[in-house]
Amino acid sequence: MANEKKKMVSEITSMDEDFTQWYTDVCIKAGLISYSNIKGCMVIKPSGYAIWELIQKHLDARFKETGVKNVYLPMFIPESLLQKEKDHVEGFAPEVAWVTHGGLEPLAERYCVRPTSETLFCDYYKGEIHSYKDLPQVLNQWCSVVRWEKETRPFLRSREFLWQEGHTAHATMEEAEERTVQMLNVYADFLENDMAIPVIKGQKTEKEKFAGAEHTYTVEALMHDCRALQSATSHNFGDGFAKAFEIQYAGKDNKLHYVFQTSWGLTTRTIGAMIMVHGDNEGLVMPPKIAPTQVVVIPIQQKKEGVLDCAQKIYESLNDFRASIDLTDRSPGFKFAEQEMHGIPIRVEIGPKDMEAGKCVLVRRDTREKMECAIADVPAKVGELLDTIQKDMYNRAKAHLDAHTYIAHNKEEFEENFKETKGFVKAMWCGCRECEDKIKEDYNVTSRCIPFEQEKISDTCVICGKPATKMVYWGRAY
Amino acid sequence: MANEKKKMVSEITSMDEDFTQWYTDVCIKAGLISYSNIKGCMVIKPSGYAIWELIQKHLDARFKETGVKNVYLPMFIPESLLQKEKDHVEGFAPEVAWVTHGGLEPLAERYCVRPTSETLFCDYYKGEIHSYKDLPQVLNQWCSVVRWEKETRPFLRSREFLWQEGHTAHATMEEAEERTVQMLNVYADFLENDMAIPVIKGQKTEKEKFAGAEHTYTVEALMHDCRALQSATSHNFGDGFAKAFEIQYAGKDNKLHYVFQTSWGLTTRTIGAMIMVHGDNEGLVMPPKIAPTQVVVIPIQQKKEGVLDCAQKIYESLNDFRASIDLTDRSPGFKFAEQEMHGIPIRVEIGPKDMEAGKCVLVRRDTREKMECAIADVPAKVGELLDTIQKDMYNRAKAHLDAHTYIAHNKEEFEENFKETKGFVKAMWCGCRECEDKIKEDYNVTSRCIPFEQEKISDTCVICGKPATKMVYWGRAY
Numbered sequence: 007m008a009n010e011k012k013k014m015v016s017e018i019t020s021m022d023e024d025f026t027q028w029y030t031d032v033c034i035k036a037g038l039i040s041y042s043n044i045k046g047c048m049v050i051k052p053s054g055y056a057i058w059e060l061i062q063k064h065l066d067a068r069f070k071e072t073g074v075k076n077v078y079l080p081m082f083i084p085e086s087l088l089q090k091e092k093d094h095v096e097g098f099a100p101e102v103a104w105v106t107h108g109g110l111e112p113l114a115e116r117y118c119v120r121p122t123s124e125t126l127f128c129d130y131y132k133g134e135i136h137s138y139k140d141l142p143q144v145l146n147q148w149c150s151v152v153r154w155e156k157e158t159r160p161f162l163r164s165r166e167f168l169w170q171e172g173h174t175a176h177a178t179m180e181e182a183e184e185r186t187v188q189m190l191n192v193y194a195d196f197l198e199n200d201m202a203i204p205v206i207k208g209q210k211t212e213k214e215k216f217a218g219a220e221h222t223y224t225v226e227a228l229m230h231d232c233r234a235l236q237s238a239t240s241h242n243f244g245d246g247f248a249k250a251f252e253i254q255y256a257g258k259d260n261k262l263h264y265v266f267q268t269s270w271g272l273t274t275r276t277i278g279a280m281i282m283v284h285g286d287n288e289g290l291v292m293p294p295k296i297a298p299t300q301v302v303v304i305p306i307q308q309k310k311e312g313v314l315d316c317a318q319k320i321y322e323s324l325n326d327f328r329a330s331i332d333l334t335d336r337s338p339g340f341k342f343a344e345q346e347m348h349g350i351p352i353r354v355e356i357g358p359k360d361m362e363a364g365k366c367v368l369v370r371r372d373t374r375e376k377m378e379c380a381i382a383d384v385p386a387k388v389g390e391l392l393d394t395i396q397k398d399m400y401n402r403a404k405a406h407l408d409a410h411t412y413i414a415h416n417k418e419e420f421e422e423n424f425k426e427t428k429g430f431v432k433a434m435w436c437g438c439r440e441c442e443d444k445i446k447e448d449y450n451v452t453s454r455c456i457p458f459e460q461e462k463i464s465d466t467c468v469i470c471g472k473p474a475t476k477m478v479y480w481g482r483a484y
Numbered sequence: 485m486a487n488e489k490k491k492m493v494s495e496i497t498s499m500d501e502d503f504t505q506w507y508t509d510v511c512i513k514a515g516l517i518s519y520s521n522i523k524g525c526m527v528i529k530p531s532g533y534a535i536w537e538l539i540q541k542h543l544d545a546r547f548k549e550t551g552v553k554n555v556y557l558p559m560f561i562p563e564s565l566l567q568k569e570k571d572h573v574e575g576f577a578p579e580v581a582w583v584t585h586g587g588l589e590p591l592a593e594r595y596c597v598r599p600t601s602e603t604l605f606c607d608y609y610k611g612e613i614h615s616y617k618d619l620p621q622v623l624n625q626w627c628s629v630v631r632w633e634k635e636t637r638p639f640l641r642s643r644e645f646l647w648q649e650g651h652t653a654h655a656t657m658e659e660a661e662e663r664t665v666q667m668l669n670v671y672a673d674f675l676e677n678d679m680a681i682p683v684i685k686g687q688k689t690e691k692e693k694f695a696g697a698e699h700t701y702t703v704e705a706l707m708h709d710c711r712a713l714q715s716a717t718s719h720n721f722g723d724g725f726a727k728a729f730e731i732q733y734a735g736k737d738n739k740l741h742y743v744f745q746t747s748w749g750l751t752t753r754t755i756g757a758m759i760m761v762h763g764d765n766e767g768l769v770m771p772p773k774i775a776p777t778q779v780v781v782i783p784i785q786q787k788k789e790g791v792l793d794c795a796q797k798i799y800e801s802l803n804d805f806r807a808s809i810d811l812t813d814r815s816p817g818f819k820f821a822e823q824e825m826h827g828i829p830i831r832v833e834i835g836p837k838d839m840e841a842g843k844c845v846l847v848r849r850d851t852r853e854k855m856e857c858a859i860a861d862v863p864a865k866v867g868e869l870l871d872t873i874q875k876d877m878y879n880r881a882k883a884h885l886d887a888h889t890y891i892a893h894n895k896e897e898f899e900e901n902f903k904e905t906k907g908f909v910k911a912m913w914c915g916c917r918e919c920e921d922k923i924k925e926d927y928n929v930t931s932r933c934i935p936f937e938q939e940k941i942s943d944t945c946v947i948c949g950k951p952a953t954k955m956v957y958w959g960r961a962y
Contacts, residue, residue, distance in 0.1 A: 040611060042604075043565070044595070047558035049608050052623065055554045076533050080525035080644055081597075081628060082581075087521070103560075104585040105597065108632035108643075109578050117522070119559075119583065119597070126520075130527050133518060145530065150559060150627070154586035165586075166558055 018347075020287050025231040032281055033160040036290045036347050046158045046165035050274070053348065056298035057277050058168060062148060064200045064295070065170065065272065068192050074146045074172060079126045081149070082117035087125045091250040094124060097217020101154045103165075119152040124218065124243075124269055127173035128251035135265060137256045138177055144185070146172040161278035162235075162484050169273035175253065175265040179244060182266035186242040189270040190223040193238035201276065202293040202399040203227050203283050204407050205237060206430070206479055208455030213442050216269075220244035226454040226479060228407045229282035232429040234454050234481035237279055240270035278484075283403050284372075290349025291372050293399050294392040299350045301388050303331040304341045306357030316361045316381070320354055323385050327392070346371060351395050352388055356381075372399055411479075413463055420468045420480075424449040427482045434474035436467035444469055445480065454479040496825075498765050503709040510759055511638040514768045514825050524636045524643035528752070531826065534776035535755050536646060540626060542678045542773070543648065543750065546670050552624045552650060557604045559627070560595035565603045569728040572602060575695020579632045581643075597630040602696065602721075602747055605651035606729035613743060615734050616655055622663070624650040639756035640713075640962050647751035653731065653743040657722060660744035664720040667748040668701040671716035679754065680771040680877040681705050681761050682885050683715060684908070684957055686933030691920050694747075698722035704932045704957065706885045707760035710907040712932050712959035715757055718748035756962075761881050762850075768827025769850050771877050772870040777828045779866050781809040782819045784835030794839045794859070798832055801863050805870070824849060829873050830866055834859075850877055889957075891941055898946045898958075902927040905960045912952035914945035922947055923958065932957040 018031035033039050038054030050058065066076075082105060089095045102118035120126065131143060148170045158164045172189060176182040190207060197203045205225035215222040219241040227237045248254070248264035257263050284291040294300050301324055305317035314333070321331040330350075332341045338355070345353045349371060356366040361381075368387060369376045372395050379387045410429025414420035423431045435441060435453070445451055456476045467474045496509035511517050516532030528536065544554075560583060567573045580596035598604065609621060626648045636642045650667060654660040668685060675681045683703035693700035697719040705715045726732070726742035735741050762769040772778050779802055783795035792811070799809040808828075810819045816833070823831045827849060834844040839859075846865060847854045850873050857865045888907025892898035901909045913919060913931070923929050934954045945952050 040608065042558050043607055044558040044560050044562065044604075047560065049558070050556040052553035052555055055556055058556075059554065075530035076537065077530055078528040078533055078536075078628075078646060080520050080522040080527070081630070082522050082525065082644070084522065101587050103583045103587075103595075105581045106584045107582040109580065117581075126522075129521055130518065150556075152559070166560070168556060 018287070018289065021230065021285070022287075028285075028287075029278075029282060030160065032285055032289055032347075036349065038277070039160045044165075046155060048158075048160055048164055050168070053298065054277065057280070057292075057296060058274060060296050060298060061201075061272075061276060062170075065192075065196050066148075068196055069146055069170075069172070072144075072188060072192065074144050077145045077147055078149070079123055079130060079147060081120050083120055083123075083125055084115050084117050086115060087129060088118060090125060090128070091218050091247055094218035094247075098122065098153075103152050103154055120149075121151055121153045122269075122271075123147070123151075123171055123173065124247060124267075125251075127269075128247050128253060128267075131175050131265070131267075132251055132253045135175060135253055135255050138258055141175060141177045141255060141265065142181065142185075143175040144172070145174065146170055159278075161281075162275050167274050169271050171269060171271045174268045175248075176267070177255070177257070177263070177265065179242075179266045182242050182244070182268050186223060186240045186268045186270070189268070190225060190238070190240040193240070193270070193272055194225050196272075197225060197227065197237055197276070197279075198400065200293070200295045201280055202295075202396055202403060203237065203279055204400065204404040206455060206457055207459075208457035208479065210239070210455060211442060211453045211478070213439055214453055216241045218243060218246060220246065224455050226430075226481070227279050227283060228410060228429055228481075229279070229484070230285070230406070231282070232410050232427050234430065234479075234483040235275070235279050235282070236454070236483065237276060238270070238272040241268060243267040243269070275484075284399055285349070288343070289347035291399070292349035292351060294351045294396045297349065297351050298328060299330045299348070300328045300392055301330075301352040301354060302345050302350050303329070303354045303356065304338060304345070305331075305333070306338050306355055306360075308333075310358040312361060313356065313358055317356050320356060320366065320381060320384055324388060326385065327388060342369075352391055354384065354388075370395060372402075414468055415464045417468050421449065424451050424480075424482075429481065430454065431480045432461065432463060432477055433468045433480060434462075434464050434466060435476050435478045436470055436472045437475040438470070438472075441467055441469040450482065451480050452483055454481045454483065496765070496767065499708065499763070500765075506763075506765075507756075507760060508638065510763055510767055510825075514827065516755070516759075517638045522643075524633060526638055526642055528646070531776065532755065535758070535770075535774060536752060538774045538776060539679075539750075539754060540648075543670075543674055544626075546674055547624055547648075547650070550622075550666060550670065552622050555623045555625055556627070557601055557608060557625060559598050561598055561601075561603055562593050562595055564593060565607060566596060568603060568606070569696050569725055572696035572725075576600065576631075581630050581632055598627075599629055599631045600747075600749070601625070601629075601649055601651065602725060602745075603729075605747075606725050606731060606745075609653050609743070609745075610729055610731045613653060613731055613733050616736055619653060619655045619733060619743065620659065620663070621653040622650075623652065624648055637756075639759075640753050645752050647749050650746070650748045652746045653726075654745070655733070655735070655741070655743065657720075657744045660720050660722070660746050664701060664718045664746045664748070667746070668703060668716070668718040671718070671748070671750055672703050674750075675703060675705065675715055675754070675757075676878065678771065678773045679758055680773075680874060680881060681715065681757055682878065682882040684933060684935050685937075686935035686957065688717070688933060689920060689931045689956070691917055692931055694719045696721060696724060698724065702933050704908075704959075705757050705761060706888060706907055706959075707757070707962070708763070708884070709760065710888050710905045712908065712957075712961040713753070713757050713760070714932070714961065715754060716748070716750040719746060721745040721747070762877055763827070766821070767825035769877070770827035770829060772829045772874045775827065775829050776806060777808050777826070778806045778870055779808075779830040779832060780823050780828050781807070781832045781834065782816060782823070783809075783811070784816050784833055784838075786811075788836040790839060791834065791836055795834050798834060798844065798859060798862055802866060804863065805866060820847075830869055832862065832866075848873060850880075892946055893942045895946050899927065902929050902958075902960075907959065908932065909958045910939065910941060910955055911946045911958060912940075912942050912944060913954050913956045914948055914950045915953040916948070916950075919945055919947035928960065929958050930961055932959045932961065
C-alpha cells in the first residue's frame with residue numbers, strides 16, 4: 007500500500023526541485039487540463055471545469071448583489087472598431103487573431119476575435135444611452151477571449167482563455183471611480199473568502215495600466231514560489247472611450263455629456279493561483295468553498311461484511327455537502343493518493359474495526375491530520391472541519407505572504423532582496439517612469455501595485471534618491 | 485392611461501398582420517436583443533440573457549442527473565482536422581469563418597472558428613481513451629459557435645449563437661443509441677415541462693440528418709404562425725468519426741475496438757421558439773419556470789399614504805419567487821403595458837381602496853384574467869397561480885399543435901393542406917429521396933421527422949404511390 011502510494015505521488019516532480027514542472031504535473035495529474043493539438047490552447051477537463059463553475063457561481067452571485075446584469079456581445083470586432091481608441095488598439099492589435107473569410111467569400115473588412123470587449127461595449131452603449139435615465143449601465147459577460155501569446159502555460163497564459171468582463175457606463179467620473187473600486191473589493195473579498203487567497207489591493211503604475219485606461223486597480227497575490235500573480239483588475243476609463251466612440255447622454259440640464267466608463271475582469275488564471283498558493287507535493291489542495299468534491303468516503307477492506315453498507319450510510323448522511331464515495335476495487339492506498347492529488351479537503355476512512363467501534367477516521371487534506379469521529383457525528387464534524395480548513399488555508403497563505411514581504415529602505419536593500427525571488431518588496435518610489443524601467447532592466451522586477459494602504463518607509467526613491475511620492479510593492483510576476 | 489397604454493402597445497405590429505415583423509418587434513421592444521454593427525450578429529441584452537441563464541440552469545441540472553460533466557475545448561479547428569470526416573467537412577466548410585493571422589504573423593495552417601465541435605472532441609478523445617475503463621465519456625460544453633449564414637433573424641439564425649453541445653463516446657453501438665435517445669428525451673422533457681412547448685419526437689430522414697451522423701433525432705415544435713421549428717437534435721455517429729480519427733480502445737477481450745459516438749445540442753433559438761409559441765399582440769408571454777421575473781408588484785395612486793408601504797410589504801412576502809416591484813413614477817397604465825410586453829406571468833396591483841379592504845388584484849399575463857386576493861394570501865395564491873399558468877400555457881400550445889396537425893391520405897389532400905402554411909401534415913412516405921425532393925420542390929415543404937409514434941394512415945406513399953414504409957410529419961420550417 008505504501009509503495010503503491012509512493013509510486014503515484016512520485017509521478018509529480020517535487021515543488022522544491024522544480025516548481026514550474028511541479029505546477030504542470032499537478033495540472034495534468036489532477037485531471038484539470040490536457041494540452042490540445044491547437045497550439046497554445048488547452049482543454050479544460052471535467053475536474054478543471056468544475057472548479058470554474060464554482061468560481062462562476064460564487065462570483066456571479068456577488069456581482070448580481072451589486073446590480074450587475076449579464077449579457078452576450080458578439081465575439082468579432084471589425085478592424086475599424088478596434089482602431090477607434092488609439093492606446094487600446096496599440097495595446098491589443100499585435101496579439102489578436104484575424105478572421106479574413108466568411109464561408110467561401112473574403113470579408114470586406116477583417117474582424118479580430120475579441121481579446122477584450124471594450125470597443126464592442128462602446129459600440130453597444132452608443133446605441134443604448136441617450137438620456138441620464140439610461141444610466142448607469144452595469145453589464146457583464148462570461149465568455150472566452152483570444153490573445154495570440156507566444157509562450158503559454160496551463161491557466162496562466164493561453165491563446166484562448168475563459169473570463170468574465172464587466173463593462174459599465176456612468177454619468178460622472180466619481181460614480182465610475184466608485185464602481186471601479188467596488189468591483190476590486192468584490193474580487194478581493196471573493197479571493198480571500200472563497201479561494202482562501204490573501205491579496206494586496208492597489209493601483210497599477212502608468213507603465214503597467216491597461217491599454218486605454220485612466221487608471222487600473224489590481225489585486226496581487228503571492229504564489230508558493232514567491233512570485234506574484236495579478237489575480238484580477240478593475241479599470242476606470244474616464245471619458246476617453248466615450249470621446250473616441252461619441253457616447254453622449256442628455257443630462258438633467260438638457261445638455262450633452264460624455265459618459266464615464268469602467269471595466270473589470272477575472273480569468274481562469276485564478277485556478278492557477280489556487281494551485282500555486284495552496285498545492286503541495288501530493289498535488290492539489292482545494293479550499294472547501296471551491297472544491298467540486300468536499301469530502302470523499304473511502305471504505306477499507308471493503309469485502310468484509312458490512313463495510314460497504316456502512317460507508318454508503320456515511321456517504322448518504324453527507325448530502326448537505328458536495329460528497330462522493332469511492333466504490334472502485336482499487337486499493338485504499340491508491341484511493342488515498344488520488345484524493346490527495348485532487349485536493350479533496352476531507353476523506354472519511356471506514357474499515358471493519360472502526361465500524362465495530364461505531365467510529366471512522368477523518369483525514370484533512372491540508373494538514374494530513376487524522377482524527378477519530380463517531381459515525382453519527384460525521385456530518386456535523388465534516389461541516390465544522392470544512393470551515394476550519396477554509397480559515398486555516400487562508401491563514402497559512404497570509405502567513406506566507408507576510409513572511410515573504412520585505413522592506414527596502416535603500417538601493418542596497420532593494421538589490422539584496424532581488425538577488426533571488428524572495429517575495430514582495432515594499433519600497434519608496436519617486437513616481438517616474440525612468441526608475442521603474444531601470445528596476446525592470448537591472449533586477450527583472452516589475453511594480454505590482456501602489457497599495458491602497460500606504461506606509462512611509464523612507465523619504466527618497468530607492469533608485470534615484472529623489473523625494474519619494476509613493477510606496478510600491480515590487481515583485482517578479484507570472 | 486388607456487391612451488398611453490394603447491400607444492405603447494401599438495408600437496408592435498399585430499401578429500395577424502405580419503407575423504415576422506411582430507416577432508422582430510417583440511424581440512426589440514421587450515429588450516431581448518439589439519442588432520449589432522457586426523453584420524449577422526446580435527447583442528443579447530439583459531432581459532434576453534436572463535432567459536438563457538434560466539434555460540442553462542434547468543437543462544444543466546437535467547444533464548448532470550444523467551452523469552454529464554462539463555468541459556471547455558478550444559474555439560479553433562485547424563483546417564486539416566475539420567477535413568478528417570468527409571461528410572462533416574462537406575456540410576460545414578462552406579459556412580465557417582476562417583482565421584488566417586495570429587498577431588502580425590500569417591498562420592502556417594488556417595483555423596476555422598468552431599461551427600460545432602465534433603472534430604475537436606474526437607481529437608481530444610483520441611488522447612484520452614485507451615481502455616474500456618476510459619468509457620463511457622459523457623461530456624458537454626456551453627459555448628458560442630459561428631456559422632456564416634447569409635440571412636439572419638434574432639435567435640433563430642445568426643452568425644454567432646450560444647448553445648450547449650454534448651459529445652459522448654461509448655464501447656458499443658447499443659450504448660451510443662441509448663444515450664442518443666436519452667438526451668432527446670431530456671430535451672423533450674425540458675421543452676414540455678419548463679418551456680411549456682409541446683414537441684413531436686422523431687428521427688430525421690437521410691436528407692435532413694446531421695453531416696456525418698448515422699442518424700439524427702429531433703424534437704419539432706409548432707409556432708403560432710403554424711411553421712415548424714426544430715428545437716433540439718441528438719445524433720448517433722456510430723463509429724464513423726472514430727474510424728476517421730482512429731479512436732480505439734482495448735476491450736476486455738484485449739483487442740482494439742472503435743468507439744461509438746453521439747452529440748446533442750440545444751441553442752438560443754429556443755428563446756425564439758418560446759416567443760413564437762406563447763407570445764401575443766401585447767408582447768412576450770413567459771412560462772413561469774423560465775421567466776426571469778415571475779411576479780411584479782405595481783402600486784396604484786402610489787402617492788396616497790400607505791400605498792407604497794403596503795406594496796413593499798407584499799413584495800417582501802414574495803421572496804420565494806423571482807419577484808420585483810415597480811417604484812418608478814411612471815403611470816400604472818405604462819407599467820401594466822411594460823409588464824405585458826416583458827411577459828411577466830403575474831402582476832399584483834395594489835391601490836388605496838384595495839389596501840383599506842385588505843385586498844389586492846392579481847392579473848395573469850397569459851389570459852389577462854383579474855382576480856381579487858386577500859393581501860395575506862398573496863404568496864400562496866401566486867405560487868398556485870404560477871403552477872396553473874405553466875400548465876395552462878402548455879395545454880394551450882398543445883391544443884394549437886393538435887388543431888394544426890392534419891392527415892393527408894393521398895396526394896390531393898397533401899397538396900390541399902400545403903396551399904398555405906396550416907401546420908404539420910402527417911402522411912405516408914415510401915422512404916426514397918426522390919419523393920422527399922419532389923415535395924420540397926413542388927410545395928416548399930420539408931420532412932420534419934419520422935415520429936417515434938407511428939400511425940398507419942394509408943398503404944402508399946402520397947407522392948409516388950409505391951408501398952409506404954413510414955409515416956412522416958411534413959411542414960414549413962424556420
